[in-house]
Amino acid sequence: MSQNNKYAIRCHDAGSAWCPCAPGIAGYCLACPVITGAQTCDFCLWSGTCVYDHHFRHRGPIRVREFVSTPVRQRQVIGHELYLVRLELPGGWETELRRPGSFVMVKRPNDEDISAAPMAVCGVDSEEQTLTIVFQIRGPKTSALMCAGSEWALKGPYYGALFGVRRLLRAFGQKVLILVSSTGQSLIPGVVGNLLEQENDISIAIDPGLSGGLYILDNLKEFDGRVLATRFYDTVTHADLGRLSEIIGASRADLIITLGSDFLHRDVAQLLEPKQEWVASNNSIMVCADGLCGSCSIVLRDGTEIRGCKADMAPEDVFWRDIDRAASGKEG
Ligand SMILES: Cc1cc2nc3c(=O)[nH]c(=O)nc-3n(C[C@H](O)[C@H](O)[C@H](O)COP(=O)(O)OP(=O)(O)OC[C@H]3O[C@@H](n4cnc5c(N)ncnc54)[C@H](O)[C@@H]3O)c2cc1C
Ligand code: FES
Known part of the structure; x- marks a missing residue:
């Protein structure tokens, strides 16, 4: 899946009104190598503004989100x-x-x-x-x-409820499949608004999950005929991926967006084709959402840990274990 298109990790808050943040000031900035101790900007994850100069060096009081x-x-x-x-x-x-x-x-x-x-x-x-x-x-x-x-x-x-959100923002004229389960439905309005503006061909499959509520359908009238209410699994064990595989195969989608539980993400991770790009909802356990408490930490393949509430990263960097497992199964 999109291996030839490496997705750089960025900070959702870089360059925003909330930049710099407390972890950044402490030297744990996701966006700026200079703040973390480098001599040059060689690995700068340019966010459209110089985080060091505009936000860090000339900073006023830090703005923090409050209840x-x-x-x-x-x-x-x-x-x-x-x-x-x-x-x-x-x-x-x-x-x-x-x-x-x-x-x-x-x-x-x-x-x-x-x-x-x-x-x-x-x-x-x-x-x-x-x-x-x-x-x-x-x-x-x-x-x-x-x-x-x-x-x-x-x-x-x-801003961080989607892993890989920049893929969605730059999708233009693509075939897009949105697989949704349970309260993942709540992310649909924000997701489809952007995709529609950019003339993408969208189809949506929704599994209402255990609550049984298909509460988003009223918002999707313009997708008449392209919204499928279904069950992704025949059993609660998720043992059979046949139905999901069928929906993904029939869609011929360039971009797959999964909005639901990590069970759904893990299953889809095993089914994606190398050329398909992927965006997934972020289900990290969050306590502060400000990069401080560490409850949302994600361990990357190289062993480094990254705050899931702050980082915009590719879903394949989050679910790499499932992708590796699927790849070794195919080889074996
Ligand atoms: C960015 C983001 C957006 C979210 N949006 C919504 C939303 O719109 N509506 C909504 O109902 N929930 C949403 N959630 C999930 C919600 O925040 C959690 O369900 C809640 O924090 C659980 O807290 P708790 O103390 O009630 O349960 P916990 O004791 O923390 O969890 C109870 C059980 O639910 C499981 N669980 C926890 N979070 C999730 C999850 N995201 N998906 C599936 N199972 C989970 C746990 O693993 C555990 O088994 C979102 C989560 C994130 C990270
Ligand atoms: S560091 Fe606290 S939720 Fe991410």
Whole structure:
């Protein structure tokens, strides 16, 4: 899969209002070799601005994202342990939240910051000035959200919910297959908006997952005939990849986008053709989302660790073990 197209690791925040960040100041900048101790910019991951000069050397006070409380406008049960919540949009967030792969950290206002969970933004309504989140109960953080009162605390906007997002941003006139499961549906509006503008030919297959909710279909009316509601597996063991293989093969897609659990990503990693490019949703466990706590660390093939909340990296650099396993199976 796209081996001849090495995807450089970049920082989602490089050159943004949030640059430099606390890890960068401490010498762990993902974007700038000079900040990390090199004498030259030879390995600069140019982000469109000089991170060292414009953001690091002449920096004012560092800007950090902080929680803001915002009122709940609507709350609705839409599936088994699946909730839709519409919240008042904090000022100045609208454009950023429309970026593909944007997400926010959410918690109850009086809970500790470590209670916050990352959530994709499923919709932004300019007229009503709201943002929509759909969440599934999985454990303590999401159970607390279910009991939240009339206000939620939000921190953001963050940009790192997609591994390989630059492939999506530069796709033009391509055949694109989007494979979606469960609450991965929430990432679809941001993803398709961009792809449509760039005249890509898009088809979408959605497995509603255990919650059973196909909540995104109303947003996809213009894809009539190109949205398939299906089950990717006949059993819960994922032992048979026949159905997924069939959908991928029939699509003849240049770009495959998987929005769902790591089970889906791992299975698809084994099925991709060498020439197909891949974008995948980021399921890292996140606590701070600011590159500090280390809960999201990903170990690369060469043993280095990288913060999954900050780094824009290729999915094949995240799921390399599954790709290697599939390759050794084919050889054997
Ligand atoms: C960038 C990003 C965006 C996200 N967007 C959404 C969203 O829009 N809606 C939503 O419902 N969830 C979303 N998640 C997942 C959500 O943040 C987690 O479900 C939540 O943090 C789990 O916390 P918990 O304490 O409730 O459960 P935990 O105790 O942390 O987890 C309970 C169980 O769920 C599993 N789990 C945790 N995260 C995921 C996941 N991402 N996918 C599948 N299984 C998982 C764990 O492995 C564990 O088995 C997103 C995650 C990320 C990283
Ligand atoms: S979530 Fe804390 S470092 Fe990434």
